[in-house]
Amino acid sequence: MNDVPDPCYSLFETSIGGNPAIVVVNSTLLTFTGRDAFPWHLRIGVHCKLQGANGMPTHEEVEALSHLEEEIAPAIETDQNAIFLARITARAERVLLYRVHDPERANETLQLLISNSDGQREWEYQMEHDLGWILAKPELDLLVQPSHFN
Template structure:
């Protein structure tokens, strides 16, 4: 191992499901809570948010079952393109006709290139992404702040 390389142990994902509401509409959020104690946040200093737009909606803006299945398939393709040494899955939220996928990214150029390549193909649903430098993990805080609520603490 050279003096410029770092060996890190990425924790196995562990998921917590939250059922809540935003702006009076239901919201379902799944968070990889293994990242709560992740020690190498400085290495994954970029926040990536992918937004998929659902078409076939059921009650209160939630995707119908077949639509949800399709959104999972699209999300899986996106995740296969970016997750690994370069990105960590943070969360998935569904609300008001949107499926939002959040990741923490090591090399934004690699992630951007992979996503741009995916966007060149045909897609059954419109999706877009945004990536921001976020070394303090402030944007991940939206998801992590759900945990005190789940345990009943005022945090």
């Protein structure tokens, strides 16, 4: 497996279905040459409890979501099994996207996290085989749009 590059984050204020969205994308994955080693697309969806205007989370909710993300990320990124792709906040949901090397290991880790969850935020995940990184295209395409697009 190729060495995973250190992440570099790009922030986009955009919209999804007419609703505001904040998207953070790991821009190093745009030119990452080790994509074949991470053929699985992992989507983790977290329901936002405390919402402000247009389904965006309140400051208190952002703190709770960040705390949950700080538990999930290191657990699934252990031994370079997963690479952070993007974080999307929109429509009363926080979505974490990762690219995964070993889906069984990631599934075991996520099941353990769910069973040990404090239950403060409901979350679920889906993992799909996506060798061509087609499911990552919408987020990676944000990196190549003209700056006036957003």
